[in-house]
Amino acid sequence: xxxxxxxxxxxxxxxxxxxxxxxxxxxxxxxxxxxxxxxxxxxxxxxxxxxxxxxxxxxxxxxxxxxxxxxxxxxxxxxxxxxxxxxxxxxxxxxxxxxxxxxxxxxxxxxxxxxxxxxxxxxxxxxxxxxxxxxxxxxxxxxxxxxxxxx
Amino acid sequence: xxxxxxxxxxxxxxxxxxxxxxxxxxxxxxxxxxxxxxxxxxxxxxxxxxxxxxxxxxxxxxxxxxxxxxxxxxxxxxxxxxxxxxxxxxxxxxxxxxxxxxxxxxxxxxxxxxxxxxxxxxxxxxxxxxxxxxxxxxxxxxxxxxxxxxx
DNA sequence: CTCCTTGCAAAATATTTGCAAGTAG
DNA sequence: CTACTTGCAAATATTTTGCAAGGAG
Numbered sequence: 001x002x003x004x005x006x007x008x009x010x011x012x013x014x015x016x017x018x019x020x021x022x023x024x025x026x027x028x029x030x031x032x033x034x035x036x037x038x039x040x041x042x043x044x045x046x047x048x049x050x051x052x053x054x055x056x057x058x059x060x061x062x063x064x065x066x067x068x069x070x071x072x073x074x075x076x077x078x079x080x081x082x083x084x085x086x087x088x089x090x091x092x093x094x095x096x097x098x099x100x101x102x103x104x105x106x107x108x109x110x111x112x113x114x115x116x117x118x119x120x121x122x123x124x125x126x127x128x129x130x131x132x133x134x135x136x137x138x139x140x141x142x143x144x145x146x147x148x149x150x151x
Numbered sequence: 152x153x154x155x156x157x158x159x160x161x162x163x164x165x166x167x168x169x170x171x172x173x174x175x176x177x178x179x180x181x182x183x184x185x186x187x188x189x190x191x192x193x194x195x196x197x198x199x200x201x202x203x204x205x206x207x208x209x210x211x212x213x214x215x216x217x218x219x220x221x222x223x224x225x226x227x228x229x230x231x232x233x234x235x236x237x238x239x240x241x242x243x244x245x246x247x248x249x250x251x252x253x254x255x256x257x258x259x260x261x262x263x264x265x266x267x268x269x270x271x272x273x274x275x276x277x278x279x280x281x282x283x284x285x286x287x288x289x290x291x292x293x294x295x296x297x298x299x300x301x302x
Numbered sequence: 303c304t305c306c307t308t309g310c311a312a313a314a315t316a317t318t319t320g321c322a323a324g325t326a327g
Numbered sequence: 328c329t330a331c332t333t334g335c336a337a338a339t340a341t342t343t344t345g346c347a348a349g350g351a352g
Contacts, residue, residue: 011326011331032317047334052317054332068221070272072342073316086262095264104252104273111237111275113246115283118276121221122255124262125269132266162306162351183342198309203342205307223317224341 009057018042019054023064024078029085029094031073069094069123086124090131097124160208169193170205174215175229180236180245182224220245220274237275241282248275 022038023030030038036051055076058064067075069085071092084097101122109117127135173189174181181189187202206227209215218226220236222243235248252273260268278286 009331013326013332015333033315045334047336049318049335050333053319056318068276070219070221072225074223086265086268088265089269095262097260097262099260101255101260101271106275109248109250109252109275111246111248111277113280114237114239114277115280116278117237118240118278120252121274121276123272124257124260125219125272126262126265127267127269129264129266160306164307164351166308184340196309198311200310200343201308204344207343 009061015039015043015046015050016054016057018046019051020058020063020078023076026078027096029067029075029077031075033073035076067094068121070125084122084124086126088128088131089125090127090135093128093130095128160212166190166194166197166201167205167208169197170202171209171214171229174209174227177229178247180218180226180228182226184224186227218245219272221276235273235275237277239279239282240276241278241286244279244281246279 018039019035022042023035026035026038028034032052032055033048035055036046036048039046039051055064055066059066059076062080063078065077065080067077067085069075069087071087073092075094079096082100084100085094086097087094103120103122106117106120111117169190170186173193174186177186177189179185183203183206184199186206187197187199190197190202206215206217210217210227213231214229216228216231218228218236220226220238222238224243226245230247233251235251236245237248238245254271254273257268257271262268
């Protein structure tokens, strides 16, 4: 239907280099805006649009991952090792799982209306320590919560 | 830190009844706007804000699920049986898995920076039949894709 | 009657895009 | 030089919210 790819996009600009470098320093899986705030300290004139465009390019070229995880805001990760994540249901922060659980096998999976099943994703939900310290009863959070914002 | 809950929200209005009724008819896991378009055929003066407010209320009161699944747009599901989903990486549509895979055990999971691990989520990605019919080589989709929009 | 709920519009949030100017190769 | 990239601003897209009027119990 549509063509595979658009523009070459190969030039290593200062903006692209700094975005990638700062993302690689972080283990916090920042949002585009969080990364923009960091990069801006080194490149004060950079725009948020440039950060978005470069994050898209870096994702498509396989240099970083756009985290396909629940929540309103996309997050990015320069760690390309396959790994799983926990997401804080209060604040949306994400941490890595260092001892991955086994992913379910997909080879026998058949779903009506789907031509291909390509992969599985396992993720976890929890309450981060920072948020837990604000909650009277963190265990109750799983019952009474808004996605992305615990009451 | 903050209180548990806000307003009682107990009145069964016509809008709320129709929203719930139409969502229950659907197996398509619609977005708020998709459901709004459907409900509007029966209640032409309903507003999108009312749909959002009722979806929030119905979610918080446990009558429906807000699907915490990858993608930009939230989707809703009146099927409260625990079940898993496949998401089409092309168009974002979601289908149910009728033969659920085993969820990983979380009781032994410890993650630095997280006070509680509450639950796991397993989801799948694939290409729906409609999108597959538009792609020359659906198997290539997993390599070259934008989240939510395959090239 | 009370106050929860709605419609409407504006605001808030997140992301994308058009365009002229800038710059990597 | 060429054309990929950027900064800026405006446009989209999604979701939330203030407020006066409406309606369920």
